[in-house]
Amino acid sequence: MRISELAKRTGTTARALRFYEAQGLLEAGRSANGYRDYGERDHRLVTEILTLQAIGFSLDETRPFVECLRAGHDTGDSCADSIEVYERKLTEVDALLERLGDVRASLLAKLGDALAKQPDPCRVPSAGTE
Amino acid sequence: MRISELAKRTGTTARALRFYEAQGLLEAGRSANGYRDYGERDHRLVTEILTLQAIGFSLDETRPFVECLRAGHDTGDSCADSIEVYERKLTEVDALLERLGDVRASLLAKLGDALAKQPDPCRVPSAGTE
DNA sequence: GCTTTCCTTGACCTCGGCGTCAACGTTTAC
């Protein structure tokens, strides 16, 4: 299959696929005319990349998963390196959740203060006008 | 006060202050020699910018607060525009929290599956080795 | 006077993940 078909089937663009190749994530075979030629294996690789990206992984963080698939495992997370990335990511997400919670709290506090200072009678905090 | 003193007192850099000026957030007076000259009012402006940035505001989002201060109010959130930004930000943060919660859940699920597939006996999920 | 430090402007660099355009070759449809 050629690049635009793989792009369509994975829901991405040809440009992205070439970019992944430039990053060493994807290795495409070539047809006689020089066109890239992809197989089902590549389809799975790209799907793995896109799935992980959707969860917030950087391209670099998808690397262990891709290499795991290329090593012959049937899922990208069958390797220790991938699992480490999961764990690192989980720690990151937890830290982010905590920080965001703090941010939310300080936003609420600031908003409350500001509304209390506002002389606008239509925005009295006791009533919900929205 | 000159630029590096304001930078020191606000905990940022001279480059950042010049950048804020280029963005129209800060207007510095000039001494006879062409040096920027800042007063206490500017100190408060910069403090407001940095405080909001720390909560995740973009420079552009701090603009209403800065203009509110410049309009003579004693806090940057005494104006309706600022309050709107608070509310927008809160909505954004809530959306992000929800997405991040989903991400966390799917990460946990993936990690659980991967560990279940792992043949490593030192990583049995029933025991906490950390 | 001399050196070091601070100030000025201008311009390019960084990072991630591609989008977009250019200039050219190939395949496909009619």
Next chain:
DNA sequence: GTAAACGTTGACGCCGAGGTCAAGGAAAGC
């Protein structure tokens, strides 16, 4: 046969918030 639609590489653009030079003036300490 020829035009449209695909493919190739290369290179620059974008976003945000500055960092980092470079080349020059001003100020401050000795």
